[in-house]
Every structure is written in C-alpha cells, then in structure tokens.
Amino acid sequence: MSTPHPHRRILLVDCDAFFVQVARLEDPDGAGKAELLIVGGAADGRGVVTSASYAVRKRGVHSGMPTARALRLCPEATVVGVPRRACVRRSREVREVLESVAPVVQAASIDEFYLDLGGMERLLGGETLEDSARRIREAVFERTAIAVSIGGGTNRLVAKLAVRHAKPAGVHVVAAGMEAAFVRGLPLAEIPGIGPALQATLKTRGLTRVEELLAVPETELRNWLGENRAHWLLQRIQGVDPSAVATAEPRKSISAERTFRTDIDDDERLRTHLMRLALSVGSGLRAEGVRARTVTVKLRDGDFTTRSASRTLPTAEDTDRGIYEVALRLLQGLREKRRTGARLLGLGASGLDEAGEETQLGLFEEGTRTEGGEREPEGRRTRAIDALRARFGPGAIVPARLVPRDPDEGEPT
DNA sequence: TCTGGGGTCCTAGGACCC
DNA sequence: TCTGGGGTCCTAGGACCC
Numbered sequence: 001m002s003t004p005h006p007h008r009r010i011l012l013v014d015c016d017a018f019f020v021q022v023a024r025l026e027d028p029d030g031a032g033k034a035e036l037l038i039v040g041g042a043a044d045g046r047g048v049v050t051s052a053s054y055a056v057r058k059r060g061v062h063s064g065m066p067t068a069r070a071l072r073l074c075p076e077a078t079v080v081g082v083p084r085r086a087c088v089r090r091s092r093e094v095r096e097v098l099e100s101v102a103p104v105v106q107a108a109s110i111d112e113f114y115l116d117l118g119g120m121e122r123l124l125g126g127e128t129l130e131d132s133a134r135r136i137r138e139a140v141f142e143r144t145a146i147a148v149s150i151g152g153g154t155n156r157l158v159a160k161l162a163v164r165h166a167k168p169a170g171v172h173v174v175a176a177g178m179e180a181a182f183v184r185g186l187p188l189a190e191i192p193g194i195g196p197a198l199q200a201t202l203k204t205r206g207l208t209r210v211e212e213l214l215a216v217p218e219t220e221l222r223n224w225l226g227e228n229r230a231h232w233l234l235q236r237i238q239g240v241d242p243s244a245v246a247t248a249e250p251r252k253s254i255s256a257e258r259t260f261r262t263d264i265d266d267d268e269r270l271r272t273h274l275m276r277l278a279l280s281v282g283s284g285l286r287a288e289g290v291r292a293r294t295v296t297v298k299l300r301d302g303d304f305t306t307r308s309a310s311r312t313l314p315t316a317e318d319t320d321r322g323i324y325e326v327a328l329r330l331l332q333g334l335r336e337k338r339r340t341g342a343r344l345l346g347l348g349a350s351g352l353d354e355a356g357e358e359t360q361l362g363l364f365e366e367g368t369r370t371e372g373g374e375r376e377p378e379g380r381r382t383r384a385i386d387a388l389r390a391r392f393g394p395g396a397i398v399p400a401r402l403v404p405r406d407p408d409e410g411e412p413t
Numbered sequence: 414t415c416t417g418g419g420g421t422c423c424t425a426g427g428a429c430c431c
Numbered sequence: 432t433c434t435g436g437g438g439t440c441c442t443a444g445g446a447c448c449c
Contacts, residue, residue, distance in 0.1 A: 018449095041417060048417050050449090063449080069414045109420090109449045195447045228423085252421070259417060294441085304416070310442060346418090 007176045009117040009129050010245060012151045012159035013098060013136065016168040018091075018111035019051035019082055021146055026086045034078035043067040043079055045261045050082050054168060093144045101136055106245045114156055116245035129153075133171040154179060157241035160192055179239030186210050191236050210237045250352070251288060255296075256280040257346030263302040265341040274327055277347035282320035285349055291316030292349030295323055297330040300344035309334050316353045323349060 015021065019039040024032040031037055035055050040063075041047015047067040059074040067079060091110045098105045102115040117124070117132060124132060133150040140148050151163025152173035159174075161183065166172035174182045187209050188194050188202055199208075207213050214237055222230040235241065256277045264270055274297075285292060295317070296310035309330040317323055327347050 046415090046417075050417080064417080066414055066416065072414070111449075193447070197446055253419095255419070257418060296442095306444085308443065312441060344417090348420095 007154040009132070010153060010156055010159045011102075011115040011117065011129070011133055011136070012108075012156070012163045013094075013113045013115060013140070013148050014151070014163045014167070015091075015094065015111035016147045016149055017051050017053060018146070019087060020053045022087050022090050023080050023083050025090070025145060026083050027080070031078065031080050036074055036077040038067065038070055038074075038077045038079045039082055040067050040070075040079065041081075043071050046259050052077075090144065090146060094140055094146055094148070097140050097143050098136070101139060104245050104247065106247060114159065114245045128173075130171060130173040133173060137169075137171060153182075155239075155241040156243055156245065157192065157236065158182065158239055161186065161190065161239075164190070183237060183239035184210055184214065188213060188237075193232070193236060213237055251290070252352060253348055253350035254281055254284040254288065254290075254292070254352070255346060255348035256284070257298060257344055259300075259344045260342070263341030263343050264345075265339075267335060270331065270335075270342060270345060271328065273345050274331055274347065275324055277345065278320050278324035278327060281347050281349050282318065282323050285318040285323075285352075286355070288352075289355050290352040291318040291355045292323070293317075293351035293353065294349070295326040295330065296346075296348040296350065297327050297334060298344070298346035298348065299331070299334045299342055300346075301338065302341040302343050304343065305338075306344075307334055307338070310348075312351060316351070316355075317349075318355055323347070 020031075020037055023037065023039050031039075035053065037053040038049055038056055038061065039051045040049040049061060049063050049065045049067055049070050051063055052061045052070065056070070056074050056077050061070040061073055061077075071077060071079070087110060091107075095105060095107055095113060098113050098115060102117055103119055104116040106114040108114055115136075117129070127135075129152045133152050137148055137150050140146060147169045149163055149166040149168060150171045151159045151161065151166050152171070153159045153162055154174075154176050158179050162172045162174050183191075188207065189199050191210070194202075202208070202213065205216075207216070213233075218230070218234065221234065224230070225233065258273060258277065260273075264273070293316045294310055294312045296308055298306065298308045300306045311326055311330055313326065317326070331345075
C-alpha cells in the first residue's frame with residue numbers, strides 16, 4: 001500500500017527552561033523577579049542544577065552541574081527548589097493544548113512532546129509545517145503562559161536536532177530532502193544517543209564531527225562497533241529515523257531513590273530509608289494499578305561505586321510490606337558483600353503486570369486473614385491513604401513511630 | 414567542585430528447555 | 432560417547448535522556 005503523502009510532518013515541542021518558567025509562574029514576586037535563577041538541589045548538600053535561566057547559562061552553568069559549583073560561577077543567582085507538583089500540572093496543560101491541535105501527541109519527557117501532523121492536510125489547507133509550528137507555539141503560550149520552541153522535519157531525529165536551533169521561543173524546520181545535509185554539519189556530540197562514552201570511543205579515532213564519521217567505510221565501522229551499533233549510528237548520522245510518533249506505552253518500571261546529605265553506614269538507618277522508599281514505590285504501583293514481579297535495590301557507596309541486586313518473584317506484588325520485605329533481604333546481601341558508607345539507596349519495581357481486583361495493602365496495615373491465609377479485601381483505607389499521598393506528597397501519611405521525620409532530608413529552599 | 418532522580422534500552426553470561 | 436544449536440528468563444551492570 002502506498003502512502004498518499006510523500007513525507008511525514010513531525011514537530012518536537014520543547015518547553016524553554018521549563019522548570020525555570022514554572023518556578024517563576026508559581027512565585028512571580030520571588031523567583032519571577034530573579035533574572036539569575038537556578039532551579040535545583042540545595043547548594044550546601046549534594047544538590048545539582050535541574051534547570052538554569054538563560055542569563056545564568058551564559059556564565060557556563062548547565063543542568064546536572066552541582067549547585068555549589070554553579071554558585072561559584074554565578075554567586076548572585078537565586079536558588080529555588082524544583083516545584084514538582086506544579087511542573088506536572090503545567091506539563092499536562094501544555095499536552096492538552098497540543099492534543100487539541102494535533103492528532104498524535106507523544107510526551108517524550110515532562111517538557112518535550114512529539115507531534116505527527118500527518119493525516120490532517122485537508123484541515124490545514126496549504127499551511128506549511130513552519131507556519132503550523134508558529135501557530136501551535138502561539139496557542140500554547142496563549143493558553144498556558146509557557147514559552148516553547150519547536151523543531152520540525154520529516155522524522156523525530158531531525159525535529160529533535162532542529163529544535164536546538166529554534167531556542168529560545170522560536171521555530172526551526174528542516175525541509176524535506178535536506179535531512180542528511182542538515183545533520184552533516186553537526187558535531188557528533190549533538191546527536192541524541194551519542195553520549196559521553198561513545199563520544200570518547202569515537203574520539204580515539206579522531207572523530208568529533210558527523211562529516212568525519214561519514215568518511216569511515218561501513219565495513220570498518222561494523223568491525224569496530226558491531227553490527228547493531230554500527231547500523232544504528234549510520235542511520236543517525238544520515239538523518240534517518242523510521243520510528244513513529246506513538247502515544248504513550250504503559251510504564252515499565254517505578255522507582256525511588258535518595259542521595260543522603262552525608263554517607264550512612266548504619267544498617268538501622270538504612271532500613272528506615274528503605275521503608276520510606278517502599279512506601280513511595282508501593283503507592284506508585286497502586287496509583288498506576290499495576291503489580292511488580294521484580295524488585296531491585298540499588299546502593300551507591302561513598303566512593304560512587306554503584307551496586308544493585310534484584311529478585312524476581314513467583315507472583316507479582318504491590319503492597320508496601322511485600323516490596324519492603326524482598327528489598328530488605330536484597331539490601332542485606334549487598335551490605336554483606338561490602339560494608340561501607342552508603343551515599344545513595346534506591347528501590348525499583350519492574351516486570352509490571354496489571355493488578356487484578358484483589359486487595360492492595362499498605363505497609364503497616366495488617367489486613368485480616370481468612371482461614372486459608374488469604375488477605376481479605378481492605379483496599380478502601382489504602383486507597384484513601386494513597387489519595388492523600390497523591391495530594392500532599394509521599395511523606396503525608398507515614399507510620400510516625402516506625403518512620404520518623406527524615407533526618408537526612410535536605411533543607412527546603 | 415565532585416557527580417540528583419526519574420526513567421528506557423542494551424549487553425552478556427548462566428540456567429534451563431527443546 | 433560426543434556434540435549441536437536456538438529461545439527465553441533471570442541477574443548485574445552500564446549508557447543515555449531530560
């Protein structure tokens with residue numbers, strides 16, 4: 001079957017410095033007035049920059065940089081915490097606007113959305129992709145007060161690369177047929193998927209630009225990187241990306257982790273943190289209506305060595321207690337292998353199946369057991385607690401006696 | 414100046430089965 | 432007695448993205 005249209009019309013809508021914008025909208029008199037604004041973790045602990053205003057970026061600050069270092073580069077900057085809840089809400093508002101103007105919208109992250117305008121040619125009349133992008137940019141700003149930039153082209157990769165040339169608050173469309181030429185002029189580091197490790201590998205052969213890599217014979221590349229990676233890389237540097245814009249697939253894992261202000265070597269305290277993580281992961285599972293077959297514990301030692309242990313259960317689990325009990329054994333195993341101060345503790349749930357109709361219990365709820373040892377349904381209370389946690393955060397309802405206030409919590413900024 | 418938290422995907426070895 | 436493959440699941444680790 002032949003397609004009626006010669007090429008696809010893909011847009012990537014990317015919110016400009018999203019966390020900064022949201023922080024300003026939520027606090028117009030505080031963050032809103034600070035031109036030099038950093039959103040991220042506290043500077044006195046181990047926090048990093050989540051997003052920095054463009055004025056701060058000019059000083060060399062970028063996301064992922066330790067906040068302490070960012071403040072050394074830009075001492076006048078104001079630092080505020082991440083307004084998580086507001087970001088989720090505003091992200092949803094942006095998505096809703098996009099869904100009203102495009103038939104297919106895929107949220108790639110909290111602040112990025114792929115659109116496929118295919119199939120709406122008749123509705124659009126003769127509108128060019130660039131004009132569509134401008135119209136959509138304005139609609140989003142009008143209805144959400146969020147400024148976005150939009151990249152466009154015939155596939156997702158090109159749209160993604162184009163959006164960098166659109167920022168801030170602009171539009172950049174790569175014309176059909178110009179994909180390879182557009183990619184050819186870029187440094188390899190700009191290609192999504194070519195991260196620090198692959199960049200370093202390529203650099204051992206003096207390769208830092210797409211152009212240079214294109215000159216390497218294909219067979220050589222295959223011998224060097226293996227069939228799969230070579231194929232993937234070749235497509236990337238030729239501006240080819242057959243992947244479709246698809247609406248969200250079900251989530252594959254749910255996890256929570258904490259980096260401590262100072263390393264923790266005390267098993268009792270680690271157990272307390274593990275409980276807290278189990279509460280968070282458990283309510284996440286129930287909120288999604290899924291159960292997990294695999295539980296993973298992650299431990300990062302003081303020297304930044306990261307270790308993990310996982311266990312797949314015969315039956316899927318979604319209770320705080322069930323998750324916790326498996327996780328505790330895994331944590332003990334990891335601690336026995338190497339007992340040293342822990343920098344980070346994490347807990348993940350994967351192998352997710354849709355939950356059935358049976359009970360969903362919270363961590364410290366006993367539930368009543370029938371003669372067969374089966375739990376009786378007592379979902380109402382757990383659901384009520386989960387609802388409160390959803391509104392006020394995972395710390396809203398915790399068994400105070402067993403999970404005291406987190407002494408390792410960073411100071412709120 | 415050390416290096417967050419939430420995810421996805423890939424690889425590789427061993428177990429197990431056909 | 433010797434010698435195969437392939438497929439799937441599980442586990443551990445790592446790369447990468449925002």
